[in-house]
Amino acid sequence: MTLLLDEIAAATARLAEAGVDSPRADAEMIAAHVHGVGRGELQLVPDGDFDPRFWNEVARREAREPLQHITGLAYFRYLELQVGPGVFVPRPETEVMTGWAIDELRDMDVAEPVVADLGTGSAAIALSIAQEVPRARVHAVEADPLARQWAQGNIARWADSAPHTRGRVTLDASDFAGALPSLSSAVDLVISNPPYIPVGATVPPEVSEYDPAGALWGGEDGLDAVRIIEEAARRLLRPGGLVAVEHGAPQGAAVYWIFAEERGWRDTRNHKDLAGRDRFVTARLAYSQPDDAGLQTASQPGDAGLQTAMSGKMGWHERTV
Numbered sequence: 285m286t287l288l289l290d291e292i293a294a295a296t297a298r299l300a301e302a303g304v305d306s307p308r309a310d311a312e313m314i315a316a317h318v319h320g321v322g323r324g325e326l327q328l329v330p331d332g333d334f335d336p337r338f339w340n341e342v343a344r345r346e347a348r349e350p351l352q353h354i355t356g357l358a359y360f361r362y363l364e365l366q367v368g369p370g371v372f373v374p375r376p377e378t379e380v381m382t383g384w385a386i387d388e389l390r391d392m393d394v395a396e397p398v399v400a401d402l403g404t405g406s407a408a409i410a411l412s413i414a415q416e417v418p419r420a421r422v423h424a425v426e427a428d429p430l431a432r433q434w435a436q437g438n439i440a441r442w443a444d445s446a447p448h449t450r451g452r453v454t455l456d457a458s459d460f461a462g463a464l465p466s467l468s469s470a471v472d473l474v475i476s477n478p479p480y481i482p483v484g485a486t487v488p489p490e491v492s493e494y495d496p497a498g499a500l501w502g503g504e505d506g507l508d509a510v511r512i513i514e515e516a517a518r519r520l521l522r523p524g525g526l527v528a529v530e531h532g533a534p535q536g537a538a539v540y541w542i543f544a545e546e547r548g549w550r551d552t553r554n555h556k557d558l559a560g561r562d563r564f565v566t567a568r569l570a571y572s573q574p575d576d577a578g579l580q581t582a583s584q585p586g587d588a589g590l591q592t593a594m595s596g597k598m599g600w601h602e603r604t605v
Contacts, residue, residue, distance in 0.1 A: 287331040288315060288338075295342045302346045310351050314341045317355045348489040360408040362415060365438050367406050370430030372499035374408035377557045378477050381528050381564040382412050384555065385475050388526055389417045394472055396421055400520055402460050402476040402513055403427075405499060407435040407453065409475055411442050414449040421452050423467065427459040428498055460512045467520055474517040477530040478502065478509035507531075507538060514542050523571040528564055536562030543567040 285293075292311045299307035316323045318338045341354050350373055352358040358367045360374045361382060367373050389397050396419045401410040404424035414422050424439070426432045436455055443450035456464060460478070464471070480502045481487060491500065502508050510529055517527040527549075531539045536554045542565075543549040549567040557563035 286327060286329065287334050288319070288326055288329045291315070291334065291338060292326065295338070298342065298346055302348065304345060304348070310345055311342065313351060314338065314345060314354060317341070348493070350490045350494050353494060358406065358408070360406075361412045363408060363411055363438075363442070365406050365408055365411075366441070367434060369494070370428075370496060371434040372405040372431070372495050374406055374477075377563055378409065378530055379412075380557050381475070381477070381530050381555070382409050384564070384566065385409075385473055385526075385528050386413060386416045389413065389420055389473060392472060395419060397472040398467065398470060399423065400425060400464055400467070400471050400474045402463055402474065402516065403478050403499070403509075404435050404455070405431050405477070407438045407455070409477065410435075410453050411438060411449065413475075414452045415442070415446055418448055421454075423454050423456055423464055423471075425456045425458050425460070425463045427457065428496060429457075431496065431499070432457060460509060460516050463516055464520060469520070469522050471520040472522065472525050474513070474520055474525070474527045476513050476528075478513055480506045480510060480531050480535065482506035505538070506535060507542065510539055510542055514547070518548055518569065518573075521569040523569055525569050526566060527569070528566045530564045531562070533561040533563070536565065539565045545570075548573045 292315050295311040296308045299310055304310055312323050312326060315326055315338055318335050318341055319329050319333065321329060344354050345351060352367050352373045353369065356366055356368060358365045358373050361379050365374065389399070397417065399413055399420055399422045401422055401424045404410050404426045407424050410422045410424035413420050424435060426435055432455060439453050439455060458464070479498060479500050481500050482505055483501050483503060487500070502510070510531065513529055521527065527543070529539060540552055540554055543552045548570050550570045552565065552567040554562050555564050555566060
């Protein structure tokens, strides 16, 4: 064993005692970051090159600062993104929904599909779509100015490293309700990972102390933003267009009813993440829309289903890694 591997073993024990979910992996990634090598090259670092700053960074993780804030990087599908204070760190669960959207866009009989990513944060979803659907044009909507700075930096960096994305991701400063007024009835797909944690729910310190509050809390039942997104999607989508919205594991039934047939939606489906938990809902906008009176009446079944589905507050830990 080398000195660095010994130190990683000691750091692993400290992180495990602090309650970190993946102590060995985090210790190795911190070591790789500090020493400027790949994670598979740690055993090659000479003892004389050990950098004591490793323990400074381990202490940050021991205090439950997110690993991505320590390294400054988050990985999402095929992207390396810069992240830090002020922006929500993208999670692996969201990759499943993004993959669904990419598959649907590739299958569309549309030369240049138009996408709206509501609440883009770091621009992970928007850039993944732009990278993997070469003719898509993505409007990345973000109201928070700090998050917008991170998104703008990531968009610019990927325009340089992947030139085919240049000019195809547009960053828009707006909230959900007022997003993209010039694109009403012109969008092919709306996608969002909104705030959906109920106020008062218990979450790990990596979430509560470091992710921006506006990206987490969704009102009493966690679904305030989802309801606004449903209305925005109904305004933005062309007839037959698609929507995909992420939610917490206990919220699948409630979100399903928000996208009810009586509100103009068809083919509403629950989808699971890689752990088999309900994770996002998709729907298609009908070719003919109900009148306003029908929409008002139709909200009642959704509210009833919501009360049933949200009878317990659990499962929010999956938004942490």
